[in-house]
Amino acid sequence: MRHFVSPMTAAVALLSLALGAAGPAPAAQPAPLDAAASDPVKLGWMVGSPPPPDRQLRFDDGSYFQFPALRWSVAHFRELMPTMNISRGVGAPVPLPRALRKDIDGLRFVPLGGQSPMTWAESLAANYTDGIIVLHHGRIVYERYFGALDERGQHGAMSVTKSVTGTLGAMLVAEGKLDAAKRVADYVPELASSAFGNATVRQVLDMTTGLQYSEDYADPNAEVWAFSQAGNPLPKPKDYQGPRSYYEYLQTVRPQGEHGAAFAYKTVNSDVLGWIIARATGRNVAELLSERIWSRLGAEQDAYITVDSTGTPFAGGGLNTGLRDLARFGELLRNNGRFQGQQIIPKAVVDDIRRGGDRAAFAKAGYELLPGWSYRNMWWVTHQADGAFMARGVHGQRIYVNPQAAVVIARYASHPVASNSANDPTTLPAFDALARHLGKTPR
């Protein structure tokens, strides 16, 4: 699968808060360091008192997000920028029961587009895995950590954040606190003259808005750079004239095409949803996530989220969590929103995600590796018979929920290529093969 692996370009390296999961597989380039050679502990980033100059990483010069340095940074975002806590509360965590299995590492699957089989264990390195945990019927059957992550660490969820924000939005819809048929401007009048103003909340939740907004990192004029600059919490350069926060930026997005016509994966939708949520509840997504989910989930660690200079959480990509807690969130979805006898997320929300979105609209986006899929409430839905759906974030972040097999997989990774198209070939068939394998085991 080496042809899917390419070094990050300088442009991508400057990405201050990596965003999308879309885009075609990158063209063939010289192979970057492999997982073992790029191990962040081995490379010694930010180790020493002080660290040697060539091992110091900074937010402001973008050095922190160049491969292989990004392998350290994804587990240390809070050391580089301001963040907001997402409290788990102060009670006892609810431990995940353990029933570790030894028949997983040797499991074989054929990568997408490949000929020869690969083992599960080999896929971990191929995907630059930082941590992976597999739950079967709610029990930990597999758990591994590498490099800069361990069970006490926290890792950037990147665009998996969107699925969390989307879940909160869908909860408010199910509870009648948001009307999915209403226009964005009904909730956020400041967006009336932007592209979002006449889009419905549903179109935002499913990313079928028509926006003049590109997340093509290869294009220096792509709007994603202005969005990142606006949300950058550091002081702006003196000659900077642009928007100074996520909210200011969102008001500048221009329309392109029709709302509702096609799926178009654009992070700004998630941040608009975050704004809508804040207006509907009086709480930002960090506060609402703590109150409604994180403090009721048995979590063992607080989570956190990056913020812009006005304290607004990055609803499209700023979440950081412990790996086990990410799995707890996936397990909550698998259990139709129930945990310890409490309905934390309405079952209707999970049903709605599982039914999926508009597959014809999704097809227009041209994801060759994701045929027949759809996008609903900011979750990726496979429409496979086993009902699998997932959350996806750049560089390999995942939550995989397979209802039929009773399997949940949470993975944190630091793949050199941002786009998940680079790791899907060694991820999707591996996860499905494991679900099939575990699904044969009685409960």
Added chain:
Amino acid sequence: MRHFVSPMTAAVALLSLALGAAGPAPAAQPAPLDAAASDPVKLGWMVGSPPPPDRQLRFDDGSYFQFPALRWSVAHFRELMPTMNISRGVGAPVPLPRALRKDIDGLRFVPLGGQSPMTWAESLAANYTDGIIVLHHGRIVYERYFGALDERGQHGAMSVTKSVTGTLGAMLVAEGKLDAAKRVADYVPELASSAFGNATVRQVLDMTTGLQYSEDYADPNAEVWAFSQAGNPLPKPKDYQGPRSYYEYLQTVRPQGEHGAAFAYKTVNSDVLGWIIARATGRNVAELLSERIWSRLGAEQDAYITVDSTGTPFAGGGLNTGLRDLARFGELLRNNGRFQGQQIIPKAVVDDIRRGGDRAAFAKAGYELLPGWSYRNMWWVTHQADGAFMARGVHGQRIYVNPQAAVVIARYASHPVASNSANDPTTLPAFDALARHLGKTPR
């Protein structure tokens, strides 16, 4: 006690990471808002989507640390700047038993220098208390939160951080990993030509180094400003020529007077100790604190610490914790370093703190409100018959340990005046009166 309360000056307001607890009481000035009128929740800092411009606080312009805004900021440091986590681990916290008493609020005491008595309840507002908890024989007998703090929140410990750093240093001395008689330069050669080079580790631990270093916030040329600027994690101005990290700054400190001659409360000693600790253990103070204490204390929240642009924790003032966890740390000291049958801090360390430092050296510093006290391992020792000692941080942060009365008090506050001389008159006699009162109660 109104004459002790003065508004922060513009110079103090710019203080990027507030430091000292020393200095004389400020001159009389118009009274600032009282505790109720300055309540940060009532004032609505950083509330709204986005917050109104006059309620937005930023790190880079210093607005966050002007009174009354600082009352919000002390509970939200991580939202303003990079921080490093201090993990409690992922297991269950050990709850502090509760045996709440109703006879505390009405307790009366006479403020230092005052005539008429004040009640304990009145002292809470007088001291701009954000949270206070009282343990007696390890049980919570009193607990209150105000303003921006609650049981799930975290608050800046300010110079209470020094006592934590000092405890770590003293632990390493007790274990033979540091030799208190050795010179600083033996551990940190980079400091050889600075004032610290020929000081002993003991002189650093007890702050009897002779340094040309002023923490007088009223003096715009005081060295504290250059120190703050060096440690500021934001990018430096283009024309900035000075030191770019705590470690770089420490190398520039010049000698003044003799080491060992007098106690002189200067934050830089704590940061030198942090550097020594890092060299002796290969771990910075955050990592060591997590490993040696925070993960073994039954803590219910992770703590965190602010960092400079090289990732170095601010060992002199950057710690933030939950209030109950701060009390757990105090209780650990009261129990001679033992918790649940484990000796977490060597008893010799607590004994050494309780014996105190050089009282004659301390007297030379001229603390009128602290007669007969001393400073040892970065703890303030009263030398009262009850053995009380404490940690002190600007704006009213405290840990008070009274061995004879089996009382521990942890307090977070946001007094408009940085110097503790402004709140000592309504703090010291209140804490002592409560200890006497509780000490009469059988276990």
